[in-house]
Amino acid sequence: MKKIEPILDPNEIKDSIALFKQGNVDLDAWSTLTNNLYSRNSLLSFQNDWITFVNYCREVNVSPLPAAVTAVRRFVEHAAKTRKAASIKRYVITISLMHRVHSLPDSTRHREVRYTLNRLYQEKSDDAGQANAFMxxxxxxxxxxxxxxxxxxxxxxxxxxxxxxxxxxxxxxxxxxxxxxxxxxxxxxxxxxxxxxxxxxxxxxxxxxxxxxxxxxxxxxxxxxxxxxxxxxxxxxxxxxxxxxxxxxxxxxxxxxxxxxxxQSPRVGASQELAEAGKTIKEIQHQGRWKSPAMPAQYVGNKTASSEAMAKFKRKIEKD
The missing domain is CATH 1.10.443.10 (Intergrase catalytic core)
Structure with a gap:
């Protein structure tokens, strides 16, 4: 998470909270809130995740900002019924960001929420498994x-x-x-x-x-x-x-x-279709815009190439 300077002026905090409690706020406001440090795609993720949380809070009639510890915990449990671990983790990051930027206590750091998250992550430990291919x-x-x-x-x-x-x-x-x-x-x-x-x-x-x-x-x-x-x-x-x-x-x-x-299923299926058509892992990587050939190699069943590519990619990150 990038270092974002929190809002300190009480009047600015009040106005910003009122704006973001509406849920659907335009990307320009998100960019300003996050000190223009994030790409459009990242801002869209923040926007979508925050809308999801605000909508839930409206349904159960609780405040999204500031959010009580119990509200965050119940939201996490609710989301876990249909969402994968990665999505839940992203929701929590967004909720945490919103509280820290507005100089509010971060409910996501409370031991009650952390315990719930750790339990759910363990239960969903198989979420990283490969999606079924959409052919x-x-x-x-x-x-x-x-x-x-x-x-x-x-x-x-x-x-x-x-x-x-x-x-x-x-x-x-x-x-x-x-x-x-x-x-x-x-x-x-x-x-x-x-x-x-x-x-x-x-x-x-x-x-x-x-x-x-x-x-x-x-x-x-x-x-x-x-x-x-x-x-x-x-x-x-x-x-x-x-x-x-x-x-x-x-x-x-x-x-x-x-x-x-x-x-993720179309990326898996398209990778397999391209491999069947004779495309190389490198060509599939380029077409799917992956930073590393590890994932397309895994998708087409080349576990050796996938492991080698992932190891090489990790070494590059550590070197950088």
């Missing part, structure tokens, strides 16, 4: 089943599955996509992810165009939440929403109970 055949079956639907949620979800698979997107990258990330260039239809342009298929292009027409989006985030009434949110999708989209994929395919897809 091209899965994508094709889902597209065939839902492509004629005019429901906004169906159009969005098919686009999410397609972009995540073809672009090998991380959840944070998916959530951060602006409305103009898919674009036409001299080289064809592409998806802009940070400073990289990823080629998309004609099918993906058609799905993007269908989504833009159905949603009416012309600014802001490309992919957004949809409530139970079918109304589109202005806010980007959070990690919980993305998780539900991939859980839905298994249900639609009749695989619920035998396979569990997550936001």
């Amino acid at each position: 091209l055949s899965h994508l094709q079956a889902l597209t065939a089943k839902l492509e004629s639907s005019e429901k906004l949620k169906d159009i969005r979800d098919v686009l999410i599955w397609t972009l995540c698979f073809e672009g090998m997107l991380k959840r944070s990258e998916l959530a951060a996509l602006p409305y103009d990330a898919p674009r036409e260039t001299d080289e064809g239809f592409v998806l802009a992810v940070d400073d990289q342009l990823i080629a998309l298929s004609d099918d993906a292009k058609a799905q993007v165009e269908k989504w833009m027409t159905a949603s009416g989006i012309f600014d802001g985030p490309l992919l957004r939440g949809i409530n139970k009434h079918g109304h589109l949110s202005d806010a980007p999708m959070d990690h919980s929403s993305i998780y539900r989209v991939f859980r839905r994929a298994a249900t639609e395919l009749g695989l619920e109970g035998s396979l569990t897809f997550s936001g």
Whole structure:
């Protein structure tokens, strides 16, 4: 965690607390709060995690800022029912950050919360296991089943599955996509992810165009939440929403109970498809934007290469 100077002026603290207790605060405010030290993707993660916590606090009628020790502990226990250890850890980091920046006692440091976290981390120690692969055949079956639907949620979800698979997107990258990330260039239809342009298929292009027409989006985030009434949110999708989209994929395919897809599943499946097509680990690493070849090597079943790559990557970090 980067060193962020806390707010010290009592009036500024009061105004900032009032703002962030609303939950959905724009990224400019987050950037100012964190002294402009974080990237857009990191700010999006903070924003999404904080919205999740504030929404929970509203449901149980407690204050999110400052948050009582019991409120934080119960939130952690609630999140643990559906979220993995990494997500819970990220939630706690965000809650801790918000309290420290506002010069408030950090409830996450209380022994009651730490004990609960340690217990949950032990129970979820297998979370690091590899996600089930979301393969091209899965994508094709889902597209065939839902492509004629005019429901906004169906159009969005098919686009999410397609972009995540073809672009090998991380959840944070998916959530951060602006409305103009898919674009036409001299080289064809592409998806802009940070400073990289990823080629998309004609099918993906058609799905993007269908989504833009159905949603009416012309600014802001490309992919957004949809409530139970079918109304589109202005806010980007959070990690919980993305998780539900991939859980839905298994249900639609009749695989619920035998396979569990997550936001990581398309990266696993795409890596395996590329390996089958003859791509090298280095080429897969580049296409998936990994810093090390360790993960793609693990995904395609090359455990020796994965172990060697991870050891090399760790040595590089220690040297740096």
